[in-house]
Amino acid sequence: MEFPEIDEVYKLLSEKLESWVEGAITLLPNIVVAFVIAIVFGLIAKMIGNVAGKLMRRTFESRQIAGLLTSIIKALVLVAGIFIALDFVGLKGTVTSLLAGAGIVGLAIGFAFQDMTENFIAGVAMGIRKPFDIGDVIEAEGVFGNVKEINLRNTLVETFYGQLEVIPNKILFRNILTNYSYLGYRRIEVPVGISYADDIEKAAQVITEAMNDKDYVIKKDETAVYAESFGDSSINLLLWFWIRYPGDPGFMVVRHDAINTVKTVLEDNDILIPFPIRTLDFNAKGGDKLNAMLKQRDERGSSSNDSSSQTKGDEKAADNSGHADDE
Numbered sequence: 001m002e003f004p005e006i007d008e009v010y011k012l013l014s015e016k017l018e019s020w021v022e023g024a025i026t027l028l029p030n031i032v033v034a035f036v037i038a039i040v041f042g043l044i045a046k047m048i049g050n051v052a053g054k055l056m057r058r059t060f061e062s063r064q065i066a067g068l069l070t071s072i073i074k075a076l077v078l079v080a081g082i083f084i085a086l087d088f089v090g091l092k093g094t095v096t097s098l099l100a101g102a103g104i105v106g107l108a109i110g111f112a113f114q115d116m117t118e119n120f121i122a123g124v125a126m127g128i129r130k131p132f133d134i135g136d137v138i139e140a141e142g143v144f145g146n147v148k149e150i151n152l153r154n155t156l157v158e159t160f161y162g163q164l165e166v167i168p169n170k171i172l173f174r175n176i177l178t179n180y181s182y183l184g185y186r187r188i189e190v191p192v193g194i195s196y197a198d199d200i201e202k203a204a205q206v207i208t209e210a211m212n213d214k215d216y217v218i219k220k221d222e223t224a225v226y227a228e229s230f231g232d233s234s235i236n237l238l239l240w241f242w243i244r245y246p247g248d249p250g251f252m253v254v255r256h257d258a259i260n261t262v263k264t265v266l267e268d269n270d271i272l273i274p275f276p277i278r279t280l281d282f283n284a285k286g287g288d289k290l291n292a293m294l295k296q297r298d299e300r301g302s303s304s305n306d307s308s309s310q311t312k313g314d315e316k317a318a319d320n321s322g323h324a325d326d327e
Contacts (some may be wrong), residue, residue, distance in 0.1 A: 026272065036082055041082070041084070045077035045283070047072060049071075050071060053067075065123065087323075098289060108307070116153065124152070127150070132147055134147050134150060136181035137245070138157065138180065143157055143159065151169075154166050154167060155167050177214045183261065184244060188240075188254060189239065191237070192237050193235065193274065198272060199271075200237070202269070204225035207237075208225055210262070211258065214247055218244060219241075222240070222242060223242075225237050225240075226238050239262065
């Protein structure tokens with residue numbers, strides 16, 4: 001019993017298999033060359049990765065950033081080799097499909113992990129720009145402290161209150177960042193008020209001389225005292241001087257010593273740091289003179305006492321009259 005359908009299917013499969021074998025034999029040299037290309041690119045990627053790794057470790061303090069960039073470079077070289085090998089075999093359509101698929105996958109991942117991706121890219125950019133290093137004193141978005149660790153997605157800052165703040169890198173990358181360690185020095189301002197009766201120039205001179213005697217003061221020619229404003233009870237001065245920062249002694253210790261020094265030197269030179277004073281002016285327009293007000297008060301007090309005495313006298317007279325009637 002014959003089955004023509006089976007014979008026909010068998011014939012088609014045989015022809016297809018023969019064509020595949022013939023095609024494979026024809027492409028065999030190209031396949032071998034493609035494998036050789038892939039191996040060569042693999043070796044090149046390894047060599048480039050080693051060289052790039054050394055350069056990255058010299059450039060970036062963060063091992064994570066250095067390792068990541070090295071891996072990206074190696075991966076790019078390998079992917080380029082694979083695409084060249086596939087194209088050499090004749091699979092141009094496969095290469096195009098892979099590129100399109102990679103683009104779609106990358107776009108989907110970018111949307112799904114937008115926040116993470118943004119922090120990641122900001123971390124890489126910061127690793128290249130290096131706005132600060134580990135150990136620097138920085139201030140950003142209300143966080144002030146020492147940089148403890150720089151990661152790809154965030155930066156760890158220890159505040160001077162002993163708290164560890166985790167700041168996303170995109171915040172540090174986008175917003176204003178103050179690095180107090182970059183220049184290595186910092187200015188301190190100390191306000192002080194002196195009496196209106198004292199000499200401003202003398203006060204400025206004795207304060208400047210006293211501060212320039214301090215070892216922690218640098219740029220001594222820039223130490224200065226300026227008259228800042230007229231206060232309610234004092235002339236307000238502002239002391240400026242520079243210190244090394246960060247360093248010893250610390251900012252708060254220096255500021256404490258500066259305030260104490262200013263107070264001492266002003267007292268030694270009989271320059272008054274006044275308490276708040278209020279002057280009452282009753283002779284102002286629309287007001288009464290003080291002596292007139294005091295006189296009015298005395299008159300009111302006198303009339304009140306006379307009225308009280310008269311009332312008591314009337315009560316006593318009435319009381320005596322009552323006693324006389326009883327008798």
